Structure formats: C-alpha cells, structure tokens
Amino acid sequence: MSTNVLRLPSFENLPTREEVLDRLFALWRPELPAEIVAVEDALGRVTAEDCRARISLPVVRASAGDGIAVDSRRFRDGLPDTSDWQMGRDFVRADTGDDFDDRFDAVVMIEDVELDGDGQLRIRSGVTVRRGSNVHPSGSIVTEGELLVARHMPLRPRDLACLHLGGVWDVPVLKRPAVAFIPTGNELVPPRSAVPRGKNVDSNSVLARTSLQLLGAEPLLYPIVPDDRTMLNAALDDALGRADIVILNGGSSKGGEDHNARLLHERGTVLCHGAAAAPGKPLCAAMVDGKPIVNLPGPFIAAYHGFEWCIGALVSYCLHQPKPEHRPLEVTLSGGLPSSDQVSLLCNLDVRRGEDGGYVAHPIDFRRSSAARTASANAQYMTPPGGPVPSADSKLVVELLREAGSIARDPTVGNVLEKGRSPFSR
Incomplete structure (x- = not known):
C-alpha cells in the first residue's frame, strides 16, 4: 500500500466533534498579546x-434628582417658615447629578416644592429633610x-x-487572533470573474471573512491557490508565519488533486482526518509548528458547518471565551430528520409560526436543494450520532439563525412535502 493511500481518510471510527476539539486543545496553548x-x-x-x-x-457629592438644596439643620423641628427665604441665600437649585454650595447638605425634590412668580418658596406639608436626603455621596456612582x-x-x-x-x-x-484562510482548487475563480464551463465561484472566502469578523478574529484572506504542491506549501509557509490559526479550504478527501490533507500528514501531527460530522466529514485537523491547521472541505455547506463547530470553537478558545451558541427555540417538526449511526448531521430547517402560536420546523435536505434554498434556513439542528431520530410531530429544541421576530406566520413553505413524510426519504 502506498504512503498516499495510508494518508487517505477511511471514514471508519471517526472522532466526534468534541473529541476533535479536545485533541486540539490538549496540544495548543495560545497566548495572545x-x-x-x-x-x-x-x-x-x-x-x-x-x-x-x-x-x-461624584467627586464630592451630587443631587439625586431635580430639586433645591437646603440646610438640614433648619428642618430639625419640622418644616420651617419659608415665606422670607431667598434663592441663593437660603436655598439653591440642584438638578440631577449636580454638585451644590457647601452651605447646604440636603435636597428637597422639585415635586415637593413650589416657587411662585415672586420667588416665594413653599414646601409640601409632610416632607422630611435630614442631612444627606436625596444626595449621592462621593463615590456612590x-x-x-x-x-x-x-x-x-x-x-x-x-x-x-x-x-x-x-x-x-x-x-x-x-489582540485579535489572526486566522489565515487559503482557498484551493483548480476549479475556483474569484468573485466578479467570468465563470467558464467546469469552474466554480470562490464563495467560501466571503464566508470566512465575515464569520471570522463576527467571532472577533482578524481574517487573513489568501488568493486562490491551484492544486499544486509547491504553491500550496509556499502559501502554508507564509500563513504559518503570520497567523495564529490556519484554514486550508478544499483538497481534503480522496480525489487525485486532494493534496492539502497529505501535506498536513507530511508536515505536522494530524489529529484527525475525518470527523463524525456531516456535511464536511473529510475535515482534517493537525498541529504544525505549534499552530492548529484545519483543512475544511470545499462545498459551501460543508465549509459553513466546519466554521460552526470547529473554527468558532478555536477562535473562542484563543480569546478565553465559551464556544459560540445560537438562541434555542422549541419547534414541532413537520417531517422526520435523517439519521446516521456514525456521524452527527447538520439539519437545515425553515421555521414558521403555526396557527396555535407555536413554531413549526420544515426540514431542508441540502443534498436535494439548491445552495440558495439551503442558505435561506433560519434554524439548524445537529443530530446525535446513533441517537434517536426525531420524527414528524415531535418537539425539538433547535438553534435559531435569525431573530424570532422575523419568522413568518404562514405555516406553509415552498414545496414542503405533505405533513408526516420525511423530505429525506427515498
């Protein structure tokens, strides 16, 4: 058996997402300046x-509200006669947050006082004034x-x-962790380019840039690198010198031009080549020169899934933050979800408001749907490998990908199959 064959994924006994991350964290101790x-x-x-x-x-003190500042000693025997009190001599205005003359030590709230046109002051009966009344002392804020x-x-x-x-x-x-993203593949062309027959637009670079920005990382985006070992090695060398985390995109599986995972086997310690998470099962993770390198599969939804469970966790770990989570929402399934004994499956869902005020989730099969239909999902769910299969009409807690207020009230959607039939069934 050739060396290259030995380095290909077998997709048997795959580590779970949690196991892959544990292996990376055990060998990586990032210290951001x-x-x-x-x-x-x-x-x-x-x-x-x-x-x-x-x-x-306050530096010294401040009024706790709008009112007048007074000398509390004049209130020891109850409300004083204020018929001859004058502004500036017997009291001063004290608005919220204001300091006031040191001759005064309490504030009477404005709703408890009345000043007539002649400047005569009246204080509402029953008001109690003590030293410090309605006054924020120094350092109280x-x-x-x-x-x-x-x-x-x-x-x-x-x-x-x-x-x-x-x-x-x-x-x-x-400092924001620098994350290099290297798109690879002879079939890719940059956005805004003409797309000849047999070529695909590099859509994952914008996915990487924006996902990394939301995670608090600094994206380092590389131009498309062809499936050439020398050029791939050069790009990898440059990224290792500049980034805290490196992402290779494409070339992770068993194709004849899938060089990226083989390079990681040659240059570092491969912690997994294949993970129990689909789409994106051929994901490869390695440590090279003390830095984590993740080889994400090329298809859009596979790359997205890798960012969701792997890249997001790495960036958060670097920043001493918990793994990012979406808002949970309880829904009722309109159809059953797929199952697998070996891998966790990312299920895309279209959640709508039901007539009873609850939420109904319609599964979207990414294998039979366009990229646009898949990307439009407003919720997702990760199935447990080998776990119970959620069926139609069952309750399920899903991850919401948009604000709940944006969920449409119409309980029907697109070409969803009849209620009770799984869109994943053959």
Whole structure:
C-alpha cells in the first residue's frame, strides 16, 4: 500500500466533534498579546486584564434628582417658615447629578416644592429633610479602584460607558487572533470573474471573512491557490508565519488533486482526518509548528458547518471565551430528520409560526436543494450520532439563525412535502 493511500481518510471510527476539539486543545496553548485601544473603539473586544476605576464619582457629592438644596439643620423641628427665604441665600437649585454650595447638605425634590412668580418658596406639608436626603455621596456612582470589567470579558456598550464613568479612556484588550484562510482548487475563480464551463465561484472566502469578523478574529484572506504542491506549501509557509490559526479550504478527501490533507500528514501531527460530522466529514485537523491547521472541505455547506463547530470553537478558545451558541427555540417538526449511526448531521430547517402560536420546523435536505434554498434556513439542528431520530410531530429544541421576530406566520413553505413524510426519504 502506498504512503498516499495510508494518508487517505477511511471514514471508519471517526472522532466526534468534541473529541476533535479536545485533541486540539490538549496540544495548543495560545497566548495572545495585549494591546491598548481607545474605549470608544473597543466594542466586542476582550479585556486582557481587570479594569478598575481611576476616579470616584461624584467627586464630592451630587443631587439625586431635580430639586433645591437646603440646610438640614433648619428642618430639625419640622418644616420651617419659608415665606422670607431667598434663592441663593437660603436655598439653591440642584438638578440631577449636580454638585451644590457647601452651605447646604440636603435636597428637597422639585415635586415637593413650589416657587411662585415672586420667588416665594413653599414646601409640601409632610416632607422630611435630614442631612444627606436625596444626595449621592462621593463615590456612590463609582469608587476609585472599583472593578469595572473583569479580565477576559467581551466589552458591551454598557461596559464602555462604565469605563468612561470610572475615568478609563484606554483599555487593554487581547489582540485579535489572526486566522489565515487559503482557498484551493483548480476549479475556483474569484468573485466578479467570468465563470467558464467546469469552474466554480470562490464563495467560501466571503464566508470566512465575515464569520471570522463576527467571532472577533482578524481574517487573513489568501488568493486562490491551484492544486499544486509547491504553491500550496509556499502559501502554508507564509500563513504559518503570520497567523495564529490556519484554514486550508478544499483538497481534503480522496480525489487525485486532494493534496492539502497529505501535506498536513507530511508536515505536522494530524489529529484527525475525518470527523463524525456531516456535511464536511473529510475535515482534517493537525498541529504544525505549534499552530492548529484545519483543512475544511470545499462545498459551501460543508465549509459553513466546519466554521460552526470547529473554527468558532478555536477562535473562542484563543480569546478565553465559551464556544459560540445560537438562541434555542422549541419547534414541532413537520417531517422526520435523517439519521446516521456514525456521524452527527447538520439539519437545515425553515421555521414558521403555526396557527396555535407555536413554531413549526420544515426540514431542508441540502443534498436535494439548491445552495440558495439551503442558505435561506433560519434554524439548524445537529443530530446525535446513533441517537434517536426525531420524527414528524415531535418537539425539538433547535438553534435559531435569525431573530424570532422575523419568522413568518404562514405555516406553509415552498414545496414542503405533505405533513408526516420525511423530505429525506427515498
């Protein structure tokens, strides 16, 4: 048996998605450096260290609402006679968040006072005024040294506002992991090019760019590399020198021009060549020069699936984040789903609102549907290998790929087969 045959996937006893990731994580300890960015530019970035307040607010004190500032000692025996009180001498205006003259130590809320046209002040009967009433003391909003955002937290808009409240103008964040994407194949042409007979458009590069951006990574997109071992090796060398993670796209299976997986066998430690996840079963994962390299199969839906369960997990691991998850939604299946004793299957679904207010999910068979029909799915489900097969009318928790508010109310869709019949049946 030739060496190349030995390096081809057998697709028997394949590791699960979880096992593939465990093998990668056991050998990979990424350490991203920190960089300093302006807080207003840090949305979605991951903090590299604990961020603490550098100032206290209020600096001294501030009014808790709109009102007037008064001297509480004049209220010791109840409400005083305010008929001769004058603005600026006996009280001052104190709006929400404002400091006020040190002669005063309490605030009466504006709804409890009345100022007539002559400037005479009246305070509503029953109002109690004590020292500090309706006053925020120093540091009650934020205290110098207080933890604002912990280490390894993705920064949200409210976190950025809190950092500015605490006098933090620049924040240390983890550098975005650089992820190289190398599309390969003699059959590919770039987008915006003419597509001759026998050629396909490279659609996976835009999938990679946008998926990586959403994950918080820095995409390094390479031009299409032909099925040439010398050129593939050169592209791989360049990517290993620039990226934290490398993705080869195409050339992963048993075809005569499928060089990529063979290169990984020659250059590093292959952790799997084939995974129990379809579409995209020929996926190959390896460690080369201490960096993870994933060879994703070429078809669009297979590459998408690889980003969903593998690449997303690698980028998140690099950023000390949990694996990305979609919003769960309980649905009722209109037809049964496919099953396999060996692999987990990605099932695309078209979810619609049912007449009873619940949700109905119509399976989309990617093997019999166009790429456009498959890509339009608004939900998905990963079947457990060898697990029970969800049947028509059964309840199922799926992953929602669009906002729930965008789900159409019409319970019928396209050319869905009659209720109860699986679209995967022959």
